[in-house]
Amino acid sequence: MTQPHLSQKHLSLLAGGVGGAKFTYGVMRALPDPASLTVIVNVGDDFEHFGLKICPDLDTVCYTLAGLENPATGWGRRGESWRVMEAVAVLGGPDWFRLGDLDLATHLERTRRLRAGQPLHEIAAAFCKAWGVKARVLPVTNESVPTVVLTDEGELAFQEYFVRRRWQPRVRGFRFAGAENARPAPGVLESLRTADAVLIAPSNPFVSIDPILAIPGVREAIAGKPVAAVSPIVGGEAVKGPAAKMFRELGYEPSAAAVAEHYRGLVSHFVLDEADADQAAAVRQIVPHVLVTDTLMTDATKRVELARTVLSWLEREP
Amino acid sequence: MTQPHLSQKHLSLLAGGVGGAKFTYGVMRALPDPASLTVIVNVGDDFEHFGLKICPDLDTVCYTLAGLENPATGWGRRGESWRVMEAVAVLGGPDWFRLGDLDLATHLERTRRLRAGQPLHEIAAAFCKAWGVKARVLPVTNESVPTVVLTDEGELAFQEYFVRRRWQPRVRGFRFAGAENARPAPGVLESLRTADAVLIAPSNPFVSIDPILAIPGVREAIAGKPVAAVSPIVGGEAVKGPAAKMFRELGYEPSAAAVAEHYRGLVSHFVLDEADADQAAAVRQIVPHVLVTDTLMTDATKRVELARTVLSWLEREP
Numbered sequence: 114m115t116q117p118h119l120s121q122k123h124l125s126l127l128a129g130g131v132g133g134a135k136f137t138y139g140v141m142r143a144l145p146d147p148a149s150l151t152v153i154v155n156v157g158d159d160f161e162h163f164g165l166k167i168c169p170d171l172d173t174v175c176y177t178l179a180g181l182e183n184p185a186t187g188w189g190r191r192g193e194s195w196r197v198m199e200a201v202a203v204l205g206g207p208d209w210f211r212l213g214d215l216d217l218a219t220h221l222e223r224t225r226r227l228r229a230g231q232p233l234h235e236i237a238a239a240f241c242k243a244w245g246v247k248a249r250v251l252p253v254t255n256e257s258v259p260t261v262v263l264t265d266e267g268e269l270a271f272q273e274y275f276v277r278r279r280w281q282p283r284v285r286g287f288r289f290a291g292a293e294n295a296r297p298a299p300g301v302l303e304s305l306r307t308a309d310a311v312l313i314a315p316s317n318p319f320v321s322i323d324p325i326l327a328i329p330g331v332r333e334a335i336a337g338k339p340v341a342a343v344s345p346i347v348g349g350e351a352v353k354g355p356a357a358k359m360f361r362e363l364g365y366e367p368s369a370a371a372v373a374e375h376y377r378g379l380v381s382h383f384v385l386d387e388a389d390a391d392q393a394a395a396v397r398q399i400v401p402h403v404l405v406t407d408t409l410m411t412d413a414t415k416r417v418e419l420a421r422t423v424l425s426w427l428e429r430e431p
Numbered sequence: 432m433t434q435p436h437l438s439q440k441h442l443s444l445l446a447g448g449v450g451g452a453k454f455t456y457g458v459m460r461a462l463p464d465p466a467s468l469t470v471i472v473n474v475g476d477d478f479e480h481f482g483l484k485i486c487p488d489l490d491t492v493c494y495t496l497a498g499l500e501n502p503a504t505g506w507g508r509r510g511e512s513w514r515v516m517e518a519v520a521v522l523g524g525p526d527w528f529r530l531g532d533l534d535l536a537t538h539l540e541r542t543r544r545l546r547a548g549q550p551l552h553e554i555a556a557a558f559c560k561a562w563g564v565k566a567r568v569l570p571v572t573n574e575s576v577p578t579v580v581l582t583d584e585g586e587l588a589f590q591e592y593f594v595r596r597r598w599q600p601r602v603r604g605f606r607f608a609g610a611e612n613a614r615p616a617p618g619v620l621e622s623l624r625t626a627d628a629v630l631i632a633p634s635n636p637f638v639s640i641d642p643i644l645a646i647p648g649v650r651e652a653i654a655g656k657p658v659a660a661v662s663p664i665v666g667g668e669a670v671k672g673p674a675a676k677m678f679r680e681l682g683y684e685p686s687a688a689a690v691a692e693h694y695r696g697l698v699s700h701f702v703l704d705e706a707d708a709d710q711a712a713a714v715r716q717i718v719p720h721v722l723v724t725d726t727l728m729t730d731a732t733k734r735v736e737l738a739r740t741v742l743s744w745l746e747r748e749p
Binding site: 161162163164165166194196197198199200201203204205206207214215217218219221222224225227228239240243244 | 480481482483484512514515516517518519521522523524525532533535536537539540542543545546557558561562
């Protein structure tokens with residue numbers, strides 16, 4: 114396959130955690146100049162734990178782009194050890210959110226810098242530089258906009274729902290606390306406005322992408338552009354995580370078409386997996402441009418292949 | 432040597448870090464019931480680093496009493512590793528204050544509990560229980576009373592002076608910021624008032640013991656009691672740390688007698704090393720009861736021997 118022309122231009126990509134990070138890695142590798150890619154990352158999962166600021170999606174994206182990610186889990190770091198958490202457990206401390214020794218270093222240094230007044234987007238840039246990441250990675254906002262999960266048991270903080278309760282409570286909806294007054298991080302709107310195309314990674318629409326779209330100015334900045342989303346639902350199930358379960362609990366059959374419907378009016382291009390080829394016609398009623406291809410990023414090569422396929426297609430059908 | 436009678440009674444002990452911890456260990460081991468010992472620990476060295484609350488003296492005392500201390504350094508933990516700090520250094524974070532992986536667990540869990548509203552003295556009690564420490568260990572106050580070192584270069588936060596600058600700046604004095612309005616931690620004054628005797632460990636008088644004495648009520652609580660101090664200066668030098676250098680920079684010849692003079696009016700009993708036997712007569716002009724013995728705690732046996740010698744003497748010469 115030849116290098117697509119679009120890869121010469123500026124791209125913005127909206128991403129959540131593991132699935133988003135894999136696609137982002139593929140796009141970065143598919144581009145001749147990784148610096149032409151700006152990744153705008155969800156911060157709704159961020160929380161404070163042990164007094165430290167934890168940014169799971171930001172870290173997963175950065176670790177993955179740097180090749181530091183744990184290949185077994187998709188989150189956390191390769192070659193991780195658990196000395197600190199084991200000693201915390203001796204003291205009766207909570208170990209439901211597993212913080213590895215190497216991962217802890219990220220949270221410690223981020224917390225130190227935040228307390229010294231450095232904004233989150235500058236910290237992310239400094240960490241990317243230290244780890245050799247050439248793409249630009251931006252938190253969608255430097256402010257705290259925690260995702261709250263509305264469940265049958267009441268409101269749950271995101272990590273309470275996602276990690277501690279292993280996404281078992283039934284969801285009724287979501288709230289992005291403070292989003293309406295949050296300012297996008299410096300560079301976010303500029304990147305979106307000047308992008309030749311915007312990509313939406315195969316991340317959870319409800320808790321990875323929607324919290325990005327909830328930040329004022331983001332939707333407006335991408336309106337009218339080529340916006341291509343990759344379905345995180347394949348064969349009626351989420352490749353990873355609770356997306357399909359959430360669709361069901363909110364009253365929708367989980368499907369690529371349901372994802373397309375969720376993004377109606379926002380995206381111009383939609384990528385669904387070969388397993389869902391029978392939905393292509395239905396999706397075309399919702400989104401003008403539809404691509405059916407193998408979307409399962411089971412190894413690094415397939416991440417890059419998917420990215421090249423999507424970028425080539427955007428070039429052919431802008 | 433027979434078990435001294437005094438060991439059956441209640442003892443309070445004022446302590447700083449490494450030297451204080453060793454003597455405290457000896458006293459705890461010399462007592463038939465370690466629970467009859469209350470250790471009141473300096474918190475002037477405490478500071479925030481990476482968003483975590485670090486209590487060096489409290490931790491050194493607890494680690495030592497638990498047998499978890501690093502025998503090579505006297506501070507930090509036995510079998511320590513440095514995975515987190517190495518990863519912090521990659522990010523350009525500060526590594527002048529070395530935080531081991533096991534030690535970090537203590538700071539993380541303490542910070543978490545403080546943020547959840549648990550007071551420091553309860554946290555210390557919970558940690559001691561988890562580590563199997565039977566003596567009662569109390570921070571002198573739950574409040575922040577940071578020691579500020581007045582130097583030729585201006586005021587320095589204690590750890591800036593002590594660790595980052597390796598106690599090289601010349602000192603002119605000390606300030607215990609906020610001490611005048613700090614409340615002793617629950618149990619501190621009760622322990623001192625009901626103690627049959629009070630021991631002052633061979634810790635730095637200026638930056639380990641004085642910050643304890645600066646907390647309102649502490650001096651009053653021990654007035655008129657048997658109070659026995661062990662000299663941290665032996666042969667004109669500090670066994671460890673900057674005590675002798677501080678005496679010199681403040682205009683005094685460092686000596687056991689200078690320590691006794693520093694504690695004039697506060698202590699009734701003073702222990703000096705055999706190396707300083709020639710100062711015994713001079714010290715007797717300052718403190719009524721003087722004991723000359725081997726005070727160098729070069730191994731665990733010698734810590735216990737020193738403690739037994741001091742306790743027996745207090746029994747004979749109350």
